[in-house]
Amino acid sequence: MSEFIETKRLKKIYHVGGQKVEALQGVDLAIPRGDFVVFMGHSGSGKTTLVSTIGGLTRPTEGSVLIEGKDIWKLNDKELSHFRNRKIGFMFQSFSLLPTLNVLNNVVMPAIFGNSSGKQASDALKSKAILLLSDLDMKKKAYSFPSELSGGEQRRVAIARALINDPEIILADEPTGELDIRTEQEVIDIFCHINNSYQKTLIVVSHSLTWLDKAKTIIVMKEGIIFKDLADPVEAIMEGVCKP
Amino acid sequence: MIVSLFRLAYQNLQVKHLRFYIILISVSIVIGALFASSLLISGIHHSLDKGLSKLGADLLVIPKDSLVNMKSALLTGEPSAFYMDAGVLEKIRALKGVKRVSGQIFLTSATGECCVLGNSFLIGFDPSDDFTVMPWVDKKAENSFPADGAIIGAMTPWEIGDNVKFYGIPLTVWGKLERTGIGLYDNAIFFNIQKAREMSEYSQSDKSIKPLASLKGKISGGLVQLEVGAKIPFITFSILKENPDLKAITTGNIATSARQTTVAVFSGIIALIVILVFSNVLMINAIYSAVVNERKRELGIIRAIGATKLHIFKLIIYEALLTSVMSGFLGMAIGGALLKIFQRSIVFYLRLLNIPFMLPPIEVMGSMAGAAILVALLMGISGSAYPALIAVKIDPHETMKQGL
Numbered sequence: 152m153s154e155f156i157e158t159k160r161l162k163k164i165y166h167v168g169g170q171k172v173e174a175l176q177g178v179d180l181a182i183p184r185g186d187f188v189v190f191m192g193h194s195g196s197g198k199t200t201l202v203s204t205i206g207g208l209t210r211p212t213e214g215s216v217l218i219e220g221k222d223i224w225k226l227n228d229k230e231l232s233h234f235r236n237r238k239i240g241f242m243f244q245s246f247s248l249l250p251t252l253n254v255l256n257n258v259v260m261p262a263i264f265g266n267s268s269g270k271q272a273s274d275a276l277k278s279k280a281i282l283l284l285s286d287l288d289m290k291k292k293a294y295s296f297p298s299e300l301s302g303g304e305q306r307r308v309a310i311a312r313a314l315i316n317d318p319e320i321i322l323a324d325e326p327t328g329e330l331d332i333r334t335e336q337e338v339i340d341i342f343c344h345i346n347n348s349y350q351k352t353l354i355v356v357s358h359s360l361t362w363l364d365k366a367k368t369i370i371v372m373k374e375g376i377i378f379k380d381l382a383d384p385v386e387a388i389m390e391g392v393c394k395p
Numbered sequence: 396m397i398v399s400l401f402r403l404a405y406q407n408l409q410v411k412h413l414r415f416y417i418i419l420i421s422v423s424i425v426i427g428a429l430f431a432s433s434l435l436i437s438g439i440h441h442s443l444d445k446g447l448s449k450l451g452a453d454l455l456v457i458p459k460d461s462l463v464n465m466k467s468a469l470l471t472g473e474p475s476a477f478y479m480d481a482g483v484l485e486k487i488r489a490l491k492g493v494k495r496v497s498g499q500i501f502l503t504s505a506t507g508e509c510c511v512l513g514n515s516f517l518i519g520f521d522p523s524d525d526f527t528v529m530p531w532v533d534k535k536a537e538n539s540f541p542a543d544g545a546i547i548g549a550m551t552p553w554e555i556g557d558n559v560k561f562y563g564i565p566l567t568v569w570g571k572l573e574r575t576g577i578g579l580y581d582n583a584i585f586f587n588i589q590k591a592r593e594m595s596e597y598s599q600s601d602k603s604i605k606p607l608a609s610l611k612g613k614i615s616g617g618l619v620q621l622e623v624g625a626k627i628p629f630i631t632f633s634i635l636k637e638n639p640d641l642k643a644i645t646t647g648n649i650a651t652s653a654r655q656t657t658v659a660v661f662s663g664i665i666a667l668i669v670i671l672v673f674s675n676v677l678m679i680n681a682i683y684s685a686v687v688n689e690r691k692r693e694l695g696i697i698r699a700i701g702a703t704k705l706h707i708f709k710l711i712i713y714e715a716l717l718t719s720v721m722s723g724f725l726g727m728a729i730g731g732a733l734l735k736i737f738q739r740s741i742v743f744y745l746r747l748l749n750i751p752f753m754l755p756p757i758e759v760m761g762s763m764a765g766a767a768i769l770v771a772l773l774m775g776i777s778g779s780a781y782p783a784l785i786a787v788k789i790d791p792h793e794t795m796k797q798g799l
Binding site: 200203206208209228229232233235236237241243247249250251252260261263264265312316 | 399400403406407409410693696697698699700701702703704705706790791792
């Protein structure tokens with residue numbers, strides 16, 4: 152039986168200033184459903200490229216990305232956009248909310264690009280967004296604008312937006328970047344909550360060691376390959392499980 | 396209210412106010428100029444069509460060397476006075492292919508007469524053979540047209556039942572013509588041709604006023620209607636062969652002449668508007684290219700969360716369309732208001748050029764408004780299409796790479 156997410160001999164080559172840069176050098180990876188994976192590594196190690204390739208944002212130069220056995224890079228733009236919209240909830244670093252929309256509209260925005268339309272769907276969507284915001288303790292700020300929110304609050308709204316279409320996978324790139332330690336811990340706790348309560352598969356890119364004792368799987372990347380050195384003491388931490 | 400792609404576009408407009416207002420004002424000016432010019436041109440054509448069709452004549456026969464006066468008399472109502480022997484009417488009537496002929500006498504009212512500002516165009520017509528005045532009376536008294544009755548143009552100051560006096564001859568206003576924009580109909584006073592001759596006689600007996608020419612056996616011109624199928628050039632040739640001292644002009648020629656003057660007057664304005672349209676399209680293109688470049692991060696996020704390339708294209712186009720439509724309505728309001736404010740000056744200027752004008756019917760104005768909005772929409776689409784195509788190429792991966 153195939154894994155939930157698989158990459159096979161995944162390569163990504165960029166041409167920068169006439170030079171060839173191999174961001175991914177044939178990555179083979181398998182992530183089971185419900186996993187909580189954190190990718191770590193130095194800047195330029197290829198972790199963001201790998202995650203965005205899995206998320207259908209960057210087309211690989213070679214290899215394939217299989218989600219439930221289906222190669223997502225064989226989809227056309229419309230199918231791929233639909234896949235991103237329904238299967239994946241994205242969470243980026245800072246400033247990922249649209250400044251012209253209030254919190255509620257930011258949360259429901261992914262639904263604009265789905266197939267939901269009509270007043271009934273709109274009302275249901277609004278109720279769902281309010282429910283998510285309540286769960287993330289942000290209901291009171293539903294009609295505030297992003298500029299009126301703190302960094303931590305903005306992250307919560309971004310999490311609610313990532314969950315609005317009930318995706319199976321959440322991809323987050325540096326979701327705790329630029330946050331103080333206390334707020335970072337709060338956001339990580341929310342991720343654990345999502346993994347445990349909503350049964351979502353979480354894939355996180357981060358430099359922060361605070362994730363180490365929360366993630367179920369830690370993957371360290373170096374120069375476009377997955378770094379595996381079982382003799383390294385960090386290996387013990389890599390085996391850490393999420394504590395609900 | 397839950398956000399939609401259209402609403403997102405609307406809210407995006409509220410972020411960069413200055414750029415929004417630059418496009419709004421610039422496109423409004425173009426649309427305002429376009430709308431006002433279209434109304435003017437359409438009004439001139441409408442007035443020519445309406446007025447000259449009411450003339451009902453295929454040919455105007457007038458004394459030689461009086462063409463310029465006749466045109467100005469017809470189109471703007473400029474009082475003119477020129478005369479010829481009334482006997483020519485019988486000769487013309489006798490020609491094969493001529494259906495009806497009606498003679499008229501043109502007079503200029505004496506300066507300073509009661510109730511007349513400046514000189515009025517006084518026209519004597521023969522009710523027994525008339526086919527160019529009586530059929531177009533819009534409002535009239537209940538009795539039949541009396542011997543001392545007058546029919547007035549829509550722009551004259553009197554009403555039905557009013558008494559007026561010209562060259563000592565009293566007249567009672569019996570009917571009023573519908574407005575046409577053609578001066579002959581709108582500004583003139585029509586009455587029995589016999590009264591015109593009486594006015595001439597009175598002017599010669601009253602030493603306090605400038606005497607009119609003797610009009611016994613005279614007319615100013617003849618209006619000729621041809622049989623169906625008769626050839627205008629052939630009849631014209633026949634009339635001029637028999638009467639070398641006359642000139643025959645077709646109403647079509649008068650309209651063509653007025654239209655040519657209109658083209659000459661407005662061609663510069665139209666050329667300027669075309670240039671403005673193109674420069675505005677380029678400006679919209681430049682502004683939206685900058686907008687797309689600045690919003691790469693936002694557009695990347697939208698792409699990442701499920702927007703297709705078409706959604707991104709639509710988002711940019713919607714923003715431009717919203718601005719264009721608002722500019723279109725604002726432009727029409729500005730153009731319409733300026734036209735209303737300066738209507739008197741514009742009409743005065745056009746009259747100097749022998750060009751008649753009246754506002755076209757509401758349905759024509761409606762289509763002009765629709766066309767103006769369509770032009771605004773096309774400006775918005777063509778200006779924003781290329782930036783929108785650039786926007787759809789934004790790589791959502793950049794969003795993640797740049798730590799968005």
